[in-house]
Amino acid sequence: MRLTLYTLPKLAVSAKLLCLLMVVICGAVPSMVRSVRLYNDCAGRYVRADTRGRVFADADESDKFQNLTIRSTDFSLKLTIFGEESKRYLCFNKKWKIVGSLRDRGPMCQFYEEMAQNGYSRFRSAADKKHFLGFNRRGRPLKGSPQVKSPNPKCLNFLKFDAEFSIPDFNAKMAEGGVINHSLYRERLLFFPNRPRTTSEPSQPTHRLRHNRKKYGNP
Numbered sequence: 520m521r522l523t524l525y526t527l528p529k530l531a532v533s534a535k536l537l538c539l540l541m542v543v544i545c546g547a548v549p550s551m552v553r554s555v556r557l558y559n560d561c562a563g564r565y566v567r568a569d570t571r572g573r574v575f576a577d578a579d580e581s582d583k584f585q586n587l588t589i590r591s592t593d594f595s596l597k598l599t600i601f602g603e604e605s606k607r608y609l610c611f612n613k614k615w616k617i618v619g620s621l622r623d624r625g626p627m628c629q630f631y632e633e634m635a636q637n638g639y640s641r642f643r644s645a646a647d648k649k650h651f652l653g654f655n656r657r658g659r660p661l662k663g664s665p666q667v668k669s670p671n672p673k674c675l676n677f678l679k680f681d682a683e684f685s686i687p688d689f690n691a692k693m694a695e696g697g698v699i700n701h702s703l704y705r706e707r708l709l710f711f712p713n714r715p716r717t718t719s720e721p722s723q724p725t726h727r728l729r730h731n732r733k734k735y736g737n738p
Contacts, residue, residue, distance in 0.1 A: 552590045554603065554682040556580075560639060561674035562658040566609075568602030572619040574609055577658030586682045597629040597645050600652075615650050617660040639676035651675045 557566040562576035567584035578585040587609075588601040600609040607619030610628035620628060626646035633641045642652040653661040653675040661674060 552588060554586060554588055556585050556680045556682055557587060557600075558678040558680060559654045559658070559674070560676035560678070561656055561671060562654045563656075564658055566654070566677075568605045568607050568609060568619040570605045570607070572607060572621075574617050574619050574660055575658045576654035589679075592629060596631060597626075598632055598642070599623055599629055600642070609652070611644055611646065611650065614662065615647075616662050617652060635672075635676055637676070640679060641675050641677065652677075 557576075558564070559566060559576040564576050565578040565580070565582065565585040566574065566576045566587065567578035567582050568574045568587070569584050584602060584604045586603045588603055590599050590601065591597070592599055601607070602609070602619060605619055607621055608623050608628045609617055610620040610624055612618050612627075623629075627644070629645035630642040630652065631645060633643055635641055644650040644652075655661055655674055
C-alpha cells in the first residue's frame with residue numbers, strides 16, 4: 520500500500536487501538552519515550568523548537584530542530600514534548616502562546632494526547648483543557664490556542680512520524696521496485712498537501728470530458 524498523509528491517519532487509529540488493548544491486558548500504563556516529528560495539518564510542515572525558545576511549524580525534513588521526544592510523565596497519561604537539538608520543552612507561557620522552555624514547568628509544559636475523528640492527534644494543555652497546541656497556515660503558534668470551535672480545526676491536527684521515517688523516501692524506494700510510478704508534481708503535493716494547485720499541474724477530467732471520451736473515443 521502506498522503511504523500518503525491521507526492514509527497514515529487510518530493506520531494511526533489501528534495502532535492506537537492496539538496500544539490501548541495492550542494497556543488493558545497489562546492493567547497498567549507504562550512510561551513511554553518516543554522520538555518523533557510532528558506534522559501540522561494546517562501549516563503543512565513539521566514542528567521545530569530552536570535554541571532561542573521559538574517554536575514554529577515551518578520545518579522540512581532536513582531541519583535538525585524538528586526531532587522531538589514525547590515522554591509520558593506518570594500514570595495520568597500526561598506528556599511532555601522535548602526538542603532534542605535545542606534541549607527545550609514545548610510550553611505555554613502566561614499569554615497561552617507556545618514557546619520553548621529550558622526546564623519542565625509542570626502543567627504548562629504538559630499535554631494530554633487526544634485522537635480526533637479523522638485519525639489525527641491533538642495535544643490538549645494539562646493546565647487548561649480549553650487550550651490546544653496549534654499553528655496557523657504560516658507555521659506560527661496560535662495565540663491563545665483556540666478551542667475545537669476554531670474556524671479551522673485542522674490547525675490543531677498533528678501526525679506523528681518516526682524520526683527516521685520519510686514518506687518521500689519510502690515512496691521512492693517503492694517506485695524503484697516498479698510498484699509505484701509517480702511524477703514530481705505528485706511528490707510535491709504529497710509533501711505539501713495544503714499548497715494550492717498551479718495551472719501547470721494536470722487536473723482531474725470533468726464530467727463532460729469523460730462523457731465525450733466515452734462517446735467519441737480518446738483523442
